[in-house]
Amino acid sequence: MAASGLSRCLSRGPIPTPILSWLLYRKDKPGCSRYYRAAICRKLKVPLAIEEVPTRPIQPDEVRVDVHFCGVNFADILTCQGQYQESPSLPFTPGLELAGQVLEIGTNVSTVKEGDRVISVNNFSTMAEQCIVDQKKLWKIPDGISYQEAAALPVCYGTAILALEQRAWTQPGETVLVTAAAGATGLALIDVASNILQAKVIAAAGSDEKCKLALQRGAKAAVNYSQGNLKEELKKLTGGQGINVVIDAVGGDVCLAALCSLAWEGRMVVIGFAGGAILSIPSNLLLLKNVSAMGVYWTRYQKENFSVFSRCMTSALRYCQEGSIRPYIGGVFKLEEINDAFEHVTQRKTTGKVILSVK
Known part of the structure; x- marks a missing residue:
């Protein structure tokens, strides 16, 4: 709208906020607007709002990205409830991962265009x-991978590769137990363990339907831990030999049963506590069979060992381009439906990865 048009509008009285936002909209350069929509957490434990926020100039090493899809993770929900390991200052925009297109680059940027x-x-x-x-937190999406698939890779597959390869040193032919197996990270773990590392996967999940999905996605066997005795079932499935690698995202009694089921020199990697209870590990269980218990706090690798973090991201993209892995999208919500997406994840109404469509 021309300046004269804006003056005429102002002369007619106060302008409603939505119209004012539209009037103030400008194009700094193709694709770059002065305002953009974002999910905002202004107060913990209340629904998020979608607001128009002003852009800021980028710094020399920064890149402005036009977001197409972004992942929804349990960590995002915990952050908005004030229960995550890191607590950003209010107000903030949640979200750990995205797939999109580069809009603008800083003067020192050389990795992308x-x-x-x-x-x-x-x-x-x-x-x-x-x-x-x-710029160092960006990885190019290879040809053949859609934005939607790419958005499902960073957190889930980055965690899976880090836990299985870097921490547990999983070997071909070993038996791997994955708990919360029908969740986004659980299915990524099954995908990587089965198709990349050639391990034998036993999936543990909370319903027969979820166990069925895990079997469809590559697990050799599945156990519904809401029924029966998980420890006894694992003993039967392994012929009493035990589990070589456990990747646990549940905690509590499920974690304890998995720990007790480890084979000689078995390794357990804790990646979360979806069940809500954090197990106090009896140290004598570590001693008896010379087993190891360790953890993966995925995002901290960005600060502590970025080369390992970046290698996991690069591997995930390469595996996906080769067709060796295939992300499972369990639900797609619009940005305006972010609270519905959070509820979907919290109430475990879906399996696989939930993502937000921003376009």
């Missing part, structure tokens, strides 16, 4: 139409 398709891991800011990230 405008128009490149990229994924990114960026703390608490991806659930928005635009996101500014440091």
